[in-house]
Amino acid sequence: MMNQNDSQSNFKAPLPTGEGWGERLLKQYWGYDNFRGIQEDIITSIGEGKDTLGLMPTGGGKSITFQVPALAQEGLCLVITPLIALMKDQVQNLKKRGIKALAIYSGMSRQEIVTTLENCIFGNFKFLYISPERLSTEIFRTKLQKMKISMITVDESHCISQWGYDFRPSYLKIAEIRELLPGVPVLALTATATPEVVKDIQSRLHFRKENVFRMSFERKNLAYIVRNTENKTEELLHILHRMPGSAIIYVRNRRRTKEIAELLHNEDITADFYHAGLDDATKDIRQQRWQTGESRVIVATNAFGMGIDKPDVRIVIHMDLPDSIEAYFQEAGRAGRDGQKAYAVILYAKSDKTTLHKRIPDTFPEKEYIKEVYEHLQYYYQMAMGDGQDCVREFNIEDFCRKFKYFPVPVDSALKILTQAGYLEYTDEQDNASRLLFTIRRDELYKLREMGEDMDKLIQNVLRSYTGLFTDYAFINEDSIAVRTGLTRRQIYEQLIHLAKLHIVSYIPRKKTPYIIYTRERVEMRHLQIPPSVYEERKERYEKRINAMLDYVTNETVCRSRMLLRYFGEKNEHNCGICDTCIKLKNKSTAKNVSTAELATKVLHALAGKAMTPATLAEQLSADKEALAEVLHELLDEGQVIAVNGMLQIRK
Structure with a gap:
């Protein structure tokens, strides 16, 4: 300190x-x-x-x-x-x-x-x-x-x-x-x-x-809604057809982003999909289309939205449950930042509870499993005992899982736990720019003049734009070259691949790949320690977050805004009045008032003919005894009805 x-x-x-x-x-x-x-x-x-x-x-x-x-x-x-x-x-x-x-x-x-x-x-x-x-x-x-x-x-x-x-x-x-x-x-x-x-x-x-x-986390213009439905796509289309304005739809995995976007296209709703696996140029184009309103809907994983400032989003819909209130609150909060009325909707089916609970073993696989992943990583890289410290290795999770018969999700979680336990550093996908090196001498470039106008234009542009290409790899940007040459990105890629096959250049196309960085030497599996602070305590907190999320979606009586604020330690004594539970309670209260007024009219009508005991009155009206007692109590308080010797009658 x-x-x-x-x-x-x-x-x-x-x-x-x-x-x-x-x-x-x-x-x-x-x-x-x-x-x-x-x-x-x-x-x-x-x-x-x-x-x-x-x-x-x-x-x-x-x-x-x-x-x-x-x-x-x-x-x-x-x-x-x-x-x-x-x-x-x-x-x-x-x-x-x-x-x-x-x-x-x-x-x-x-x-x-x-x-x-x-x-x-x-x-x-x-x-x-x-x-x-x-x-x-x-x-x-x-x-x-x-x-x-x-x-x-x-x-x-x-x-x-x-x-x-x-x-x-x-x-x-x-x-x-x-x-x-x-x-x-x-x-x-x-x-x-x-x-x-x-x-x-x-x-x-x-x-x-x-x-x-x-600052208070209360959003007075944002209505939090949970829709119980076993047919989420039908409910989604119903909402989007009924509600105008820009929308974000969050789903759990990359495949679903594309499926839902195609579904919306078929319904004449303009939509793009977005996830971490797309290249930066595609992400930028889709984000731009959505921000300008050219696309009404963006269907995305949780990779979308951080740092995006679009104030007029009218609705955020979650088709899959996030695994924490924190994640939900942040994603839902992207609606209505202009202060106008907006909606944050979760589509919830009973099966979601099982799906969410399944994330616990996926996120915290057994310790023995984590140790096996660590051991197989050494075989994968042919790492000897005591070696490894400060080594950096590209990591292809699909290839690793194929070789050792694993599923990617728990392997990803195991590597994150090993990162927190201090054995390695497992990075997210790193976006590595393309690299280019000429493998012929500069004075041999004349040989390339016969390869066509487009090829000549490409080579001249590359040589003007980047230095040191004959001594070391240079990072290049195909998009920039495309703008300067008038060629398409695809043409540039194909021409560079062609030059590589002719051994004129060494071309390493841009790719996204995670890395494993060894922060210490390889240890024997039996000496690998995963402390409670990294595993048991974090797992317990994760389970609590999941249960809080499930409490939120299954609640039918407490104002949703109050539930969210309470989770973040903010005391709020008033209901929002616009979430689905508030509206439901308001409707119930109105219905109760209507039925109470109807019963009071019937009581007065029955007593207009003759005085009766409460028991006779209840029998004649076939009324619920508690409801009748409440109505009689009000009528007696107001003086419209009086009791004389145990008999009820209208005050003259």
């Missing part, structure tokens, strides 16, 4: 003095007159050099809370986020406003990364967006110490907590970065954190003092 006094005295980027500087910046760059909610409180806190945690719902304006104070101070704001889409989007938006910003993410060449880091040292830039995985690289740490950092922003900060629903081990490196930057304050931001995760975030980020600002 850092010493508070030392850290504060090292802070060299105070906010401007005088009132109204924040509003002036807000007006100058964003065109707004006033801050919203807790934005100003967070800005003041981080500007005073205090470590700060901001809890703000999706659409609450998180980016303003670090962009305004960073602009007001000297130096660079380091923004750590796992979301490449958000990085690109925010860098683009800042540049449009005349603010200098850069980002480092997977797919960039080493030279591009070095250039970006050098620009951060000498180029008077205000923001550097970076993924947490990059923090541990030697090149980043070396360059970081030469930068003038004003503040560190940690977006999606719940990822640092092992108690959270989306723990990422790479986030734990942030504390080490703080040691390299004494006195620089940290602003942690999240839209989903339970009370225990809130405490854990501050502890793991080495907060000098607990300091939390909370």
Whole structure:
């Protein structure tokens, strides 16, 4: 833990003095007159050099809370986020406003990364967006110490907590970065954190003092609905035909995204599908089509939506249950960010309960199974005992599963548990750009002139655009070459493959692949330890999250908004009035009032003829005794009916 006094005295980027500087910046760059909610409180806190945690719902304006104070101070704001889409989007938006910003993410060449880091040292830039995985690289740490950092922003900060629903081990490196930057304050931001995760975030980020600002997570314009149905596609079509406006449909796996999008096309509903397996160009095109309204619906896995700012989404539909309230709340919260009425709908069938419970053994396979996966990994890479430390290997999960007769889902989970136990690092798919190397000498290029106009155009363009192609592999971008040459991406790919077959170039096409990085030497299977904090405790918390999700969808009596808020530790005493349970309770109450009024009329009509005992009256009206007693009680209180010697009669 850092010493508070030392850290504060090292802070060299105070906010401007005088009132109204924040509003002036807000007006100058964003065109707004006033801050919203807790934005100003967070800005003041981080500007005073205090470590700060901001809890703000999706659409609450998180980016303003670090962009305004960073602009007001000297130096660079380091923004750590796992979301490449958000990085690109925010860098683009800042540049449009005349603010200098850069980002480092997977797919960039080493030279591009070095250039970006050098620009951060000498180029008077205000923001550097970076993924947490990059923090541990030697090149980043070396360059970081030469930068003038004003503040560190940690977006999606719940990822640092092992108690959270989306723990990422790479986030734990942030504390080490703080040691390299004494006195620089940290602003942690999240839209989903339970009370225990809130405490854990501050502890793991080495907060000098607990300091939390909370904005209510209540969304008054968002109606939460659960539809019980055994025919989800029929219900989906019914909703989309009945409700206008832009929509997101979340499904569990990649195959389903395509199936549902095709189903919608057949119903004349414009739709695209989106998942992590698509290349970046396809993702960008589909996202753009949806954001401009060319596609009404995007059907996606949970890979979609983070950092996407489309305020007029009218409906978010979940066809499969997420495995936590946190994930659901974040995805549902993408509806109605413009403040207009919107809907978050879950389509729930009884079989979903079994499906959700099955995720527990899939996510936490038996320890013996995990050890076997580890052992087979050594056979796969032919790794000798004691070898392996710092080795990096591409990992093809389909090939591995085929060789050792495994199913991919539990293998994926086993590797994640081995990552958290410290034996290896299993990365998500890394997007590796294409690489090209000429294997003939430059003075032999004349031989290629006979290969046609398109080939000549391609080679000339490549040679003009990239350097060092005759000595080492260069990262190339086929999309950029396509724009410059007028050829299609497919033509470029086929021509480069043709040159490779002729041994003129060595061409490694772009591919997405996960990696296994050994963080320690190979150990014997019997010595492999998976501690309770990594397995039993996390499994128990996972089961609790699943049960909370099931409680939410099977509940029929409690306001859904109140249930969600209570989960995040927010006390809310009023019902939302617009979720399906609130509407159901309102209708029941109205129906009860109608039936009570009808019964009162019948009682008065019966007693108009003669006085009766309550028992005779109940028999004559064939009324429920409790309902009749309630009506009689009201009529007696109001004085319309009186009791004389045990007989009921109308007051004259």
